[in-house]
Amino acid sequence: xxxxxxxxxxxKETRSALKPVEDPKxxxxxAALKDDKKKVTKDKKAKKDPNKPKRPxxxxxxxxxxxxxxxxxxxxNVKAVSAVGKAGGExxxxxxxxxxxxxxxxxxxxxxxxxxxxxxxxxxxxxSSDDEDxxxxxxxxxxxxxxxxxxDSGQGEExDDEDxxDEDxxDx
DNA sequence: ATTGTGATTGTTCCC
DNA sequence: GGGAACAATCACAAT
Numbered sequence: 001x002x003x004x005x006x007x008x009x010x011x012k013e014t015r016s017a018l019k020p021v022e023d024p025k026x027x028x029x030x031a032a033l034k035d036d037k038k039k040v041t042k043d044k045k046a047k048k049d050p051n052k053p054k055r056p057x058x059x060x061x062x063x064x065x066x067x068x069x070x071x072x073x074x075x076x077n078v079k080a081v082s083a084v085g086k087a088g089g090e091x092x093x094x095x096x097x098x099x100x101x102x103x104x105x106x107x108x109x110x111x112x113x114x115x116x117x118x119x120x121x122x123x124x125x126x127x128s129s130d131d132e133d134x135x136x137x138x139x140x141x142x143x144x145x146x147x148x149x150x151x152d153s154g155q156g157e158e159x160d161d162e163d164x165x166d167e168d169x170x171d172x
Numbered sequence: 173a174t175t176g177t178g179a180t181t182g183t184t185c186c187c
Numbered sequence: 188g189g190g191a192a193c194a195a196t197c198a199c200a201a202t
Contacts, residue, residue, distance in 0.1 A: 055194045058182035068196065081196050085180035092181070111183080118185095 053117035056110030059103035063095070064088045 057065070067088045072078070092100075 055182095055184060055192095057194060058184090060181045060183090061194060064180075065195070072197090079198055080178075081198080082177095082179040084196075085178085087180085089180040107182080114184085 053114060056114045057107065059100055059107040060088075060092055062106050062110075063092055063100070063103045067091060 064084070068084050071084045071087055075083070078084070
């Protein structure tokens with residue numbers, strides 16, 4: 001459980017989410033989020049990181065992508081991102097480990113690629129560093145990337161390796 | 173026109 | 188080790 005709403009993320013019910021954005025509260029868009037959420041949009045300090053790779057979607061996001069299509073398909077009326085988010089969140093928790101497995105597997109794959117990007121990113125950052133003296137500081141703590149797992153060419157996007165095992169976790 | 177925001181969870185990074 | 192920020196999406200609003 002994780003305390004569930006401990007985070008208090010849902011300060012307000014989804015109410016506003018179900019209905020179009022007509023809340024007068026919108027007036028305080030970012031002003032309020034500083035309190036609860038940390039503003040996630042670049043501030044004036046936008047540090048330019050052209051090479052900075054975006055974080056790979058987590059298993060939840062992978063699942064969400066598919067879920068969003070279905071959700072919208074059955075709920076074309078709902079155009080609130082928050083609605084899908086909440087619905088997806090609940091469903092996600094409803095999934096069993098086995099069902100999340102495929103999503104996690106995909107997420108893991110994304111992570112592997114991300115690791116490589118990070119390597120390049122770190123490298124670039126190092127050379128771009130103001131102090132050229134630092135040429136290379138032994139690769140920062142780059143994530144360990146297993147070469148064997150890394151497929152640079154062969155595997156397309158669809159790999160059906162279900163070699164993995166089956167952990168039939170039937171939750172009671 | 174563009175950017176920001178709302179909401180979900182997971183992951184990843186920096187110190 | 189922990190905290191903090193960020194990942195996508197959609198439609199709209201405000202600047």
